Amino acid sequence: MGLEEEIEDLREEISNTPYNKSTEQHIGRLKAKLAEKKEKLERQSSSGGGHGYAVEKTGDATVGLVGFPSVGKSTLLNALTNAESEVGEYEFTTLDVNPGMLKYNGANIQMLDVPGLIEGAAGGRGGGQEVLSVVRTTDLVVFLLSVFEIQHYDRLCEELYANKVRLDTSPPSLSISKTGKGGLRVTTTDDVALDEGTIKSVLREHGYVNADVTIRGDCTIDELIDGIQDNRVYLPSIVAVNKADLIDKDYLPTVEENLREHGLDPEEVVFISAEEERGLDALKEKIWEALGMIRVYMDKPGRGVDYEEPLVLREGENTVDDALRKLGGSLDERFRFARVTGPSAKHDEQQVGRDHELQDEDVMRVVARR
Numbered sequence: 001m002g003l004e005e006e007i008e009d010l011r012e013e014i015s016n017t018p019y020n021k022s023t024e025q026h027i028g029r030l031k032a033k034l035a036e037k038k039e040k041l042e043r044q045s046s047s048g049g050g051h052g053y054a055v056e057k058t059g060d061a062t063v064g065l066v067g068f069p070s071v072g073k074s075t076l077l078n079a080l081t082n083a084e085s086e087v088g089e090y091e092f093t094t095l096d097v098n099p100g101m102l103k104y105n106g107a108n109i110q111m112l113d114v115p116g117l118i119e120g121a122a123g124g125r126g127g128g129q130e131v132l133s134v135v136r137t138t139d140l141v142v143f144l145l146s147v148f149e150i151q152h153y154d155r156l157c158e159e160l161y162a163n164k165v166r167l168d169t170s171p172p173s174l175s176i177s178k179t180g181k182g183g184l185r186v187t188t189t190d191d192v193a194l195d196e197g198t199i200k201s202v203l204r205e206h207g208y209v210n211a212d213v214t215i216r217g218d219c220t221i222d223e224l225i226d227g228i229q230d231n232r233v234y235l236p237s238i239v240a241v242n243k244a245d246l247i248d249k250d251y252l253p254t255v256e257e258n259l260r261e262h263g264l265d266p267e268e269v270v271f272i273s274a275e276e277e278r279g280l281d282a283l284k285e286k287i288w289e290a291l292g293m294i295r296v297y298m299d300k301p302g303r304g305v306d307y308e309e310p311l312v313l314r315e316g317e318n319t320v321d322d323a324l325r326k327l328g329g330s331l332d333e334r335f336r337f338a339r340v341t342g343p344s345a346k347h348d349e350q351q352v353g354r355d356h357e358l359q360d361e362d363v364m365r366v367v368a369r370r
């Protein structure tokens, strides 16, 4: 039996087995087997080369624009990114991915129009796999849906999931250290609902015989497998609904209902018209927030505060130390302390060290040795 057939058989068995406490361990083993075989198949099919796009990332962050053909991706990209702006030199192995630079709040946000994300893309048909691999390198996924085709959202999510992109969730807290003997020793926090037997059988299918394993926080079998295989990408996502100009007020409740049916909150999506350039400010703001971007205005000796070109940081990389690294030059070595005024400061001109976490719209002056 070939790998593909084995995968099909496993899929069928999983879907035919009811999930309950008594079958959990069995399902765990099947799912782990399936995941391993899928990995193997992927390794085989990718060994022919030609995999992956070379996308040169540039700017403060990169956004992948994902949607079905003709939803208006190119129109939106043109509307959001300034054609005159310096887009820079990009090296693409093909021209299928169109880059553009969105300038917002002083930040340069690289936008990649990712076309060709079509049915079966994650299965490797139609070259979609390479395109999907571009999405894995971005910092944020922006789904673009047509106001008439909200249902496409499910399909897009499935394609990304199959390509190991996990949206709006974090990896399971899992640590595995191999030991020489003693079998599998599993420690979990109280909130972990998975059975120890299930956890062990999933680990065994992945080749672990002797190991100390700790899991903190509840997770599903699939999330556990994600954590063990350790090659998933975790990204935030937002949804924009395009062609809003084509509907009138009476149709809006229908769209909202469709959104809810597909697990989307109408309050959270951004309605836009790329063609008429409406709703774009709200979309830019949403992108900014989802990327967790932070502006720091530098107070430069003798030149005052530069409000035009802030230093742009991201949440999680927003300490004074991160700022120094991004500023470059010798400032890092000569740093003595910084003075910060703004949201992160207890008072104006607060003296802070390298560990201080900056917030959006702080003003910072670096005091350095000469």
Ligand SMILES: Nc1nc2c(ncn2[C@@H]2O[C@H](COP(=O)(O)OP(=O)(O)OP(=O)(O)O)[C@@H](O)[C@H]2O)c(=O)[nH]1
Pocket (backbone or CB within 6 Å): 067, 068, 069, 070, 071, 072, 073, 074, 075, 076, 115, 116, 242, 243, 244, 245, 246, 272, 273, 274, 275, 276
């Ligand atoms: N009415 C209306 N039409 C739009 C809007 N945005 C895009 N269109 C139209 O929809 C069609 C497809 O737009 P594109 O921007 O080429 O779509 P795309 O997603 O880039 O399509 P592919 O290149 O096939 O992936 C064009 O005829 C656009 O003029 C919109 O907001 N309102």
